Amino acid sequence: xxxxxxxxxxxxxxxxxxxxxxxxxxxxxxxxxxxxxxxxxxxxxxxxxxxxxxxxxxxxxxxxxxxxxxxxxxxxxxxxxxxxxxxxxxxxxxxxxxxxxxxxxxxxxxxxxxxxxxxxxxxxxxxxxxxxx
Amino acid sequence: xxxxxxxxxxxxxxxxxxxxxxxxxxxxxxxxxxxxxxxxxxxxxxxxxxxxxxxxxxxxxxxxxxxxxxxxxxxxxxxxxxxxxxxxxxxxxxxxxxxxxxxxxxxxxxxxxxxxxxxxxxxxxxxxxxxxxxxxxxxxxxxxxxxxxxxxxxxxxxxxxxxxxxxxxxxxxxxxxxxxxxxxxxxxxxxxxxxxxxxxxxxxxxxxxxxxxxxxxxxxxxxxxxxxxxxxxxxxxxxxxxxxxxxxxxxxxxxxxxxxxxxxxxxxxxxxx
Numbered sequence: 001x002x003x004x005x006x007x008x009x010x011x012x013x014x015x016x017x018x019x020x021x022x023x024x025x026x027x028x029x030x031x032x033x034x035x036x037x038x039x040x041x042x043x044x045x046x047x048x049x050x051x052x053x054x055x056x057x058x059x060x061x062x063x064x065x066x067x068x069x070x071x072x073x074x075x076x077x078x079x080x081x082x083x084x085x086x087x088x089x090x091x092x093x094x095x096x097x098x099x100x101x102x103x104x105x106x107x108x109x110x111x112x113x114x115x116x117x118x119x120x121x122x123x124x125x126x127x128x129x130x131x132x133x
Numbered sequence: 134x135x136x137x138x139x140x141x142x143x144x145x146x147x148x149x150x151x152x153x154x155x156x157x158x159x160x161x162x163x164x165x166x167x168x169x170x171x172x173x174x175x176x177x178x179x180x181x182x183x184x185x186x187x188x189x190x191x192x193x194x195x196x197x198x199x200x201x202x203x204x205x206x207x208x209x210x211x212x213x214x215x216x217x218x219x220x221x222x223x224x225x226x227x228x229x230x231x232x233x234x235x236x237x238x239x240x241x242x243x244x245x246x247x248x249x250x251x252x253x254x255x256x257x258x259x260x261x262x263x264x265x266x267x268x269x270x271x272x273x274x275x276x277x278x279x280x281x282x283x284x285x286x287x288x289x290x291x292x293x294x295x296x297x298x299x300x301x302x303x304x305x306x307x308x309x310x311x312x313x314x315x316x317x318x319x320x321x322x323x324x325x326x327x328x329x330x331x332x333x334x335x336x337x338x339x340x341x342x343x344x345x346x347x348x349x350x351x352x353x354x355x356x357x358x359x360x361x362x363x364x365x366x367x368x369x370x371x372x373x374x375x376x377x378x379x380x381x382x383x384x385x386x387x388x389x390x391x392x393x394x395x396x397x398x399x400x401x402x403x404x405x406x
Contacts, residue, residue, distance in 0.1 A: 041335070
């Protein structure tokens with residue numbers, strides 16, 4: 001039973017839609033309220049990054065099962081400008097938009113698994129998983 | 134529409150109505166129309182084709198009858214594709230029925246063109262009407278949303294509260310900042326409590342806006358206290374690594390008001406007796 005949701009991000013309302021879809025699935029998978037908040041916040045960060053830097057992209061949310069563990073996977077992808085220095089964006093306080101610079105490192109801390117792939121002028125794909133305990 | 138084509142349609146209107154009725158019946162499977170009873174569906178369909186025929190009779194595409202009918206459909210929440218599909222089927226039915234009755238191929242081509250362009254005009258007009266009505270609804274909702282956006286409420290002398298409910302986007306963040314600063318000056322507040330109990334998600338952008346707003350409030354000589362931080366929000370803020378150390382926070386509005394009273398050197402005491 002693979003539950004998959006797909007949300008297109010092309011305006012600020014897309015962020016809200018992705019977030020709500022995420023919260024709904026998190027509740028269905030069985031996450032507690034704190035983890036629900038963590039997942040929703042992570043989706044919010046990723047969706048906002050898409051909106052801010054790439055103008056448009058997609059957020060895919062799905063239930064995953066692996067070796068007896070269950071969890072939830074978020075895949076944020078865009079065809080935007082890409083990230084020049086992957087190590088720097090994972091540093092706390094690094095920002096190019098005048099924000100807090102806590103987004104990506106924050107998402108990494110909010111979730112259990114985190115992977116980022118990016119190619120200049122091609123786009124970025126970020127995958128993050130939260131496991132049910 | 135040319136007179137002879139109009140006449141042809143009106144002469145065959147019973148056949149066309151029947152043909153149209155059987156075609157449109159298949160369209161009932163549409164999801165949005167599942168809850169509509171078959172009596173209502175049949176009545177509405179019959180109404181629709183009648184209005185179309187009246188419009189043809191009066192030779193006026195923007196006729197009142199059809200407009201009112203569409204207005205009613207919009208209010209009942211029927212999908213737009215009932216109308217577009219209905220008109221397509223009407224075109225097919227009319228062409229089919231009349232073509233069966235007249236012989237000349239040349240006549241049929243002209244007939245087809247006439248009906249085609251008439252249906253296009255009607256579709257154009259009705260789609261405009263439909264989308265106009267939706268745009269209007271969206272606009273009204275936006276206005277309604279803006280009205281409950283970010284009020285600053287003076288609760289005591291020198292103390293104001295701004296309760297935030299719902300998602301904070303860029304536009305609202307701007308409003309929050311403006312209302313805060315205007316309100317602080319207007320009410321001569323010394324302490325402003327920002328209550329985020331009703332904010333579903335506090336991500337870095339929301340935190341950033343709140344930090345900026347409180348910094349701006351500090352510049353005009355007042356203090357911000359952030360209240361209503363739910364436990365799960367507190368944990369996500371820590372996980373995100375957002376530093377809220379610079380300004381005071383309290384778990385509930387009640388505690389915030391007590392602190393604010395203390396900061397303005399007052400307290401609430403119970404009267405004896």
